[in-house]
Amino acid sequence: MNVRVVIADDQAMVRAGFRSLLKEEPGIDVVGEAADGEQAVGAVRRFEPDIVLMDVRMPNVDGLEATRRIVAAGSATRILILTTFDIDEYVYEGLRAGASGFLLKDATPEQLIAAIHVVAEGEAVLAPTVTRRVVEAFAGQPAAPEALRQALTSLTPRERDVLRLLAKGHSNGEIAHDLVVSHATVKTHVRNVLAKLDLRDRVHAVVFAYESGLVRAGAA
Helix, strand or coil, X not given: CCEEEEEECCCHHHHHHHHHHHHCCCCEEEEEEECCHHXXXXXXXXXXXXXXXXXXXXXCCCHHHHHHHHHHCCCCCEEEEEECCCCHHHHHHHHHHCCCXXXXXXXXXXXXXXXXXXXXXXXXXXXXXXXXXXXXXCCCCCCCCHHHHHHHCCCCHHHHHHHHHHHCCCCHHHHHHXXXXXXXXXXXXXXXXXXXXXXXXXXXXXXXXXXXXXXXXXXX
16 A cells, blocks of 8 residues: 655745655655645644654644644644754754654655655654754653653563663664564563653654653663
């Protein structure tokens, strides 16, 4: 089944460029467009896409607020934020709003297409520079809130090990190698971690690992 995509950007030329690129890609269907966040929320209700390519800076309702509304509504649609602004506040707020990916608009077409497929499959993606800055941001953070520390107690020791390795950027294969277990076992542990902590995907598991104090910035 093809990945259904909505393009949300206030610039018509940008939307046209993305549509032109994606219409040539097998396995991806552009089912709708939006010129601001409010239209993006409506497009999700109308088309039930798999992915929204969401610009951050849009009039009326911006991309971050639109992401919050889509996630709060319980939609299964995943948000891939695209922006020209490599600014920390957008990264953190986007992730906390529930976005499953964050790419700069200067990403190559191949990177964008790969990111769409990765996010559609339930994974998450961050640009390398974004990943590094997210991790660095947790250096010197104050003690984790008690609620996050308590949430960690729901995990088994092995699940904590898996979460630590996720936070270090390890793939399932690398985690399997480090823990001497099968890929299937790693997938089960990751699925359990996400379910127990009520997290949408791996990127939010990484953020949780740092916010809860399970992993410190210098350790990654």
